[in-house]
Amino acid sequence: MKVDKIGEFGLIKKIKNQVKTNSSVIKGIGDDCAVLKFTSAKFQLYTCDMIVEGVDFTSRDDLMLVGRKALAICVSDIAACGGIPCHGLVSLGLPLKTKVEDVGRIYKGLNQICREFGVNIVGGDISKAPKLTIDVSLLGEVEKKNLVLRSGARPGDIIFVTGSFGGSIKGKHLSFIPRLKEARYLVRNFKVNSMIDASDGLRQDLGHILEDSRVGAVIYEDLIPVSPWAKSLKNAFCDGEDFELIFTVNLKDARKLKSFNRGFIPIGEIVAKKFGLTLVNKKIKQKKIKLCGYTHF
């Protein structure tokens, strides 16, 4: 059976079942970051993301933006767990035709993110490869009390997002700013029950929170922030690579958050699992939202 029959997430489930970990691992495969025992007050966060030419960027994209993206998507994972990034490794798979200046531009982009978010690049690997491939792994840390996983959403929680969705292919997928400052503000001032960064689309990534938290949700069409580059609501639900945060807090915190007016946008609420995921449209009609979004297979 080929991998596209089982799909990316089916494959991850299979892998998860095949892998065993010991008690040093607080959270293994299946969240934005792995969570490891660290100090008495902190956990270590650990994540990686691989991007490949022709899949995650094209040969016409500015390599500075490509380098930037390679690290920014990892910073976004650390943000989604409530932490701050610190040390990264960069594996480069380079076609023979690659120019030295190309590698320089990739690192220029990586360094931009390093400076902005306090990341140290401490090593890596270089290999020949048929297409430009960049795999970044990133370490971070988070105070134990500030750790947020996908699995903590509770019925009654309000669902927020940090920005608009859809049409990221027009540029945002390369130039987005990881929502690290927003995430840190949130975890330090509120009890964030669940959080994820939307890499595979609002529908699919909200779905991960619902599945891992064993809850349902009602979201309101009127409230979904659709990006100016999205052609329709469907793009907002399904396009992917917006790298906005989706998170849930209880009603009391939600009221405070909204009144602070810092760009956190409520889009709906968490309900019991049996209700599934429902969209309420502008005519106040309810409908189910079909699963959609980016998968590699």
Place this chain on the structure above:
Amino acid sequence: MKVDKIGEFGLIKKIKNQVKTNSSVIKGIGDDCAVLKFTSAKFQLYTCDMIVEGVDFTSRDDLMLVGRKALAICVSDIAACGGIPCHGLVSLGLPLKTKVEDVGRIYKGLNQICREFGVNIVGGDISKAPKLTIDVSLLGEVEKKNLVLRSGARPGDIIFVTGSFGGSIKGKHLSFIPRLKEARYLVRNFKVNSMIDASDGLRQDLGHILEDSRVGAVIYEDLIPVSPWAKSLKNAFCDGEDFELIFTVNLKDARKLKSFNRGFIPIGEIVAKKFGLTLVNKKIKQKKIKLCGYTHF
């Protein structure tokens, strides 16, 4: 200028110059592992290696051995710094034709190394890719007093290796056992001044110790353990992917080590930098050894 003009190590030097790190980084780019501040008694080690179909293995190789290799080369890096591995991430770049069973076999191999060396796989990433690509990053730890870098060799040190060199393409590059137990025995019982794992060939990797330690070496043809799969001494010097350790200890420790007869093989000694790297052949003639070994570009 294309990357093959400047070469893999020229490229690494350029990258190193482009990257800045803060005081949390004990050793950044340029050793077997990055070394990071950790606890009062220990450093954290951090390494990664990318392998690509058609470069590091062929489409005919057993994917269990390929998965095994992907992690074993990282364990070998941790061993070379004197530490023990603990947590790893696995990024998989998969061609569309990949079967679910193929991924299962890769993980069977990864799990073999996990069990043998106490590694927990705690996450990863999956992407489409034109050729099967596996990038593993691995965390480890080492007692501060046991950390070994490439840069500590001193004139008068005896150079040892942990096994034979050459012809790894006949199988050893896929089935080798990382010399973790040997490395831990060494750092716990001796003062190991410098160490590296030989991934790019005896000549080139010994060269890295000499360059980073600013010393020279005399090695003896008679003493070089040439693998049964090597056709000539040149293979032993230049083939790469033996994943034996090359290390240096002072004369007193060298005498003890030899008498313990645990398979550590002395091949020469460290001398002042001005003497360069000299091979003494069976007729006791000295000659310079030309630089050779595996580079990606």
